[in-house]
Amino acid sequence: MASVQIHDVRKSFGGFEVLHGVSVPIEDGQFVVLVGPSGCGKSTLLRMLAGLEKITSGTISIGDRVVNDVQPKERDIAMVFQNYALYPHMTVAQNMGFSLKLRGADKSEIDQKVNRAADILDLRRLLERFPRQLSGGQRQRVAMGRAIVRDPQVFLFDEPLSNLDAKLRVAMRAEIKELHQRLKTTTVYVTHDQIEAMTMADKIVVMQDGIVEQMGAPLELYDRPENKFVAGFIGSPAMNFLEGTLKVNGGQPWVETANGAKLPITAAPAAANDKSVTYGIRPEHLEFADDGIEAEVVVVEPMGSETQVVARIGTQDIIAIFRDRRPVAPGDKIHLRPRANSAHLFDKETGKRVN
Amino acid sequence: MTTIQTSMPEAGKVIPRSSAWDRLWINRNWLAMWFMLPAAAFLILFLAYPLFLGVWMSFTDDRIGRGGVFVGLENYEWLRDDSIFWLSVFNTLLYTIVASAIKFAVGLYLALLLNRHMPFKALIRAAVLIPFIVPTVLSAIAFWWIYDSQFSIISWSLIKMGLISHNINFLGDSNWARASVIFANIWRGVPFVAITLLAGLQTVSPSLYEAATLDGATSWQRFRFITYPLLTPIIAVVMTFSVLFTFTDFQLIWALTRGGPVNATHLMATLSYQRGILSGRLGEGAAIATAMIPFLLAAIAISWFGMQRRKWQQGTDND
Structure with missing residues (x-):
C-alpha cells in the first residue's frame, strides 16, 4: 500500500491541452473518487496514473517513487476496466492468474493466490468458466479478482459499474466498498455518477474541463460547495438555483429575485449591496410555509419515503422534497420557505461561493 | 391459385x-x-x-469428341505407375506448403504492421491490396519479364552490384523455377491473408492489450497470449482458403512455365489440363483432378477440427 501524489499534472493531445495542471494528494489507504461529466479528463488522469498515457508535464508519485517514466507493469498498480477487459479465451482462473504466470510464479503459488481472491469475491464455483458464460456482475467480480490477485499498491477503477443495470450497480457499489474496507488498499475510482462518488469515497475530486473544481470529503462537498458547478453536480435531485440581487439594508439581508420574491439568508456576505448573485437551495431545504415564496405545483412525484414536488416560481421550475405527506396536486398554489442557514450564495459572474 | x-x-x-x-x-x-x-x-x-x-x-476412357466406356480404376492404375504424376503431386505439395507457410508468416506480420497507427494508413492498406487486384495473367507476364533468362532485372541488378557474374536462369533451372513460381504465388497471395487477418486484429479490443500491459506482458507476450489465441478462428478460415487456392492454382503456372522445365513446376491442376484438354484424354485428366479431392478434404478437415476445439467461443451468452 502506498500514498499517491499527483502534482501539477498536464496532458496535451497534439496541441490540445485536456488537463490543465491537476494536483491531487492521496493518502495511504484512502478511497478517492474522481468524478465529473464526460470529457472532464478524469479517465485520462487515471490512465496516466496507470501508465497507459504519457504525462506531458508535472509528476505522479506512488509511494516515494516518481513514476513518470516507470513502465506500467513496474508501477505495482492494478486496474479494473469499464468493459472489464477479460481475456475471452481464458477461464476465470487463468484470467486471474495471468499476471502471476507472466511474472513466472509457480503453479501452486498461482493456484493459492487465485483461490484466495476467489474466496473473497465468491467466485469459487466459476473458476473454470469462460467470460462468455458469466453474467455482467460476475464478470465485474472476475475483473476485481484479477486486480486482487496481484496484491498491488494501488487499485484503479475506470467507471467499473457503468455497464451494469441499476440494481446490480447498487449491490456492486456496496461490494467494492466492503472490499476496500477489508483490504485497505489505496484506491482511485473514476465515475461520472455522483451517487457512486458520494457513497463510496473517503475523498471526492470533482473535475470539469481539465481542472479540479473542488476536493474533499463527500459531506463537505455537499454542505459547502465552493462553486456553482460543484453545487449543481453533487446531490440528487440537483440543487435549485435562483438568480437575484443581494439586499443588505442594515439588519437582516436577503436575496431578491426579478419577480420580487425575497429569499432569506442568515449572514450578510462580504459583498456589496445590489450585487447579482445566484441563490442555491437544495430540494430538501425547502419547507411549506404560510408566508414563503409563492409557487405553483407542476408535478408531484410520491416515492413513499418522501415526496418530490416540482413547483414553478415565476418562470422557473424548482424541485422540493418533503418527508411529510401533504395533499398537494398539480395546479395548487403553495408557499415555500428556504431554510436560511442552508442557503448557498454564488457570484453570478464567477460562480464562486460568496457566503 | x-x-x-x-x-x-x-x-x-x-x-x-x-x-x-x-x-x-x-x-x-x-x-x-x-x-x-x-x-x-x-x-x-x-x-x-x-x-x-x-x-x-475419371472412371471412363473418354476422349475429346468421343464418348468412352466405363473402365473402372484403369486410369488410376496408370497414374500409380506414372512418375510424372507423382512428380506433380510432389510439386503441388511443395508449392502449397512452402507458399502457404510463407504467405501466413508474411501476411500476419504485415497485418500487425498495418494495425498500428501510422500516417497515410488508409492509403498504405489500399496499396497492400494491389497484387490481389491485378489480374493473375497480367502479373504473371510481369514476373515473366522479371525472370527472363536474358533481360531479368534481378540478374541485371545482381550483376551490377557485382554479386554474380552470369544471368540466373530463373525459369530454365528446376529449382530456380520452383522457387520463382512459389515467390510469384506468395506475392499474389499475401494481400488476401494480410487484409483478412487485419480485419481479425481490429476486432480485438484495445483494452485487452492495456490489461495485458498492466498485467506485465511484454509485446511478444501480448502477441503470444492475447493476439494469437484470439486470432486463431480467423487464421483457420483464412489459411484453409489460402491452402485451397494454392493447391488448385493453375493460372500462374500456366502463364509462367506451363509446367516446365522438364515438368519441374507441373502441378496437379496443370497436369490435369495438359492430359485432359491438350492431349484430349479426358478420362485421365479427370482422374488427376479427382486425385486432388482427398488432399483438399484433408485440408478442410484439419481446419474444421481445429475450429471446433475452441471452447471459449461457445457456451451460453449471458448478455
Whole structure:
C-alpha cells in the first residue's frame, strides 16, 4: 500500500491541452473518487496514473517513487476496466492468474493466490468458466479478482459499474466498498455518477474541463460547495438555483429575485449591496410555509419515503422534497420557505461561493 | 391459385377438399423447399453436376469428341505407375506448403504492421491490396519479364552490384523455377491473408492489450497470449482458403512455365489440363483432378477440427 501524489499534472493531445495542471494528494489507504461529466479528463488522469498515457508535464508519485517514466507493469498498480477487459479465451482462473504466470510464479503459488481472491469475491464455483458464460456482475467480480490477485499498491477503477443495470450497480457499489474496507488498499475510482462518488469515497475530486473544481470529503462537498458547478453536480435531485440581487439594508439581508420574491439568508456576505448573485437551495431545504415564496405545483412525484414536488416560481421550475405527506396536486398554489442557514450564495459572474 | 377459408362455410355448401398438390403448395415446410429451389438448382447445375461428371469421367476412357466406356480404376492404375504424376503431386505439395507457410508468416506480420497507427494508413492498406487486384495473367507476364533468362532485372541488378557474374536462369533451372513460381504465388497471395487477418486484429479490443500491459506482458507476450489465441478462428478460415487456392492454382503456372522445365513446376491442376484438354484424354485428366479431392478434404478437415476445439467461443451468452 502506498500514498499517491499527483502534482501539477498536464496532458496535451497534439496541441490540445485536456488537463490543465491537476494536483491531487492521496493518502495511504484512502478511497478517492474522481468524478465529473464526460470529457472532464478524469479517465485520462487515471490512465496516466496507470501508465497507459504519457504525462506531458508535472509528476505522479506512488509511494516515494516518481513514476513518470516507470513502465506500467513496474508501477505495482492494478486496474479494473469499464468493459472489464477479460481475456475471452481464458477461464476465470487463468484470467486471474495471468499476471502471476507472466511474472513466472509457480503453479501452486498461482493456484493459492487465485483461490484466495476467489474466496473473497465468491467466485469459487466459476473458476473454470469462460467470460462468455458469466453474467455482467460476475464478470465485474472476475475483473476485481484479477486486480486482487496481484496484491498491488494501488487499485484503479475506470467507471467499473457503468455497464451494469441499476440494481446490480447498487449491490456492486456496496461490494467494492466492503472490499476496500477489508483490504485497505489505496484506491482511485473514476465515475461520472455522483451517487457512486458520494457513497463510496473517503475523498471526492470533482473535475470539469481539465481542472479540479473542488476536493474533499463527500459531506463537505455537499454542505459547502465552493462553486456553482460543484453545487449543481453533487446531490440528487440537483440543487435549485435562483438568480437575484443581494439586499443588505442594515439588519437582516436577503436575496431578491426579478419577480420580487425575497429569499432569506442568515449572514450578510462580504459583498456589496445590489450585487447579482445566484441563490442555491437544495430540494430538501425547502419547507411549506404560510408566508414563503409563492409557487405553483407542476408535478408531484410520491416515492413513499418522501415526496418530490416540482413547483414553478415565476418562470422557473424548482424541485422540493418533503418527508411529510401533504395533499398537494398539480395546479395548487403553495408557499415555500428556504431554510436560511442552508442557503448557498454564488457570484453570478464567477460562480464562486460568496457566503 | 389457392384460397384460404376464413369465414364459416355456409350451411348446405360442400367444402371443397384441397388436393394433395394444393396442400404441398401451402404447407409451411414445403414452402421453404420451394423457396430454396432456385438456389439449389443453381448449385446443382454449376457445382454438383460438373463435380460428379468429373469424377465419373475419371472412371471412363473418354476422349475429346468421343464418348468412352466405363473402365473402372484403369486410369488410376496408370497414374500409380506414372512418375510424372507423382512428380506433380510432389510439386503441388511443395508449392502449397512452402507458399502457404510463407504467405501466413508474411501476411500476419504485415497485418500487425498495418494495425498500428501510422500516417497515410488508409492509403498504405489500399496499396497492400494491389497484387490481389491485378489480374493473375497480367502479373504473371510481369514476373515473366522479371525472370527472363536474358533481360531479368534481378540478374541485371545482381550483376551490377557485382554479386554474380552470369544471368540466373530463373525459369530454365528446376529449382530456380520452383522457387520463382512459389515467390510469384506468395506475392499474389499475401494481400488476401494480410487484409483478412487485419480485419481479425481490429476486432480485438484495445483494452485487452492495456490489461495485458498492466498485467506485465511484454509485446511478444501480448502477441503470444492475447493476439494469437484470439486470432486463431480467423487464421483457420483464412489459411484453409489460402491452402485451397494454392493447391488448385493453375493460372500462374500456366502463364509462367506451363509446367516446365522438364515438368519441374507441373502441378496437379496443370497436369490435369495438359492430359485432359491438350492431349484430349479426358478420362485421365479427370482422374488427376479427382486425385486432388482427398488432399483438399484433408485440408478442410484439419481446419474444421481445429475450429471446433475452441471452447471459449461457445457456451451460453449471458448478455
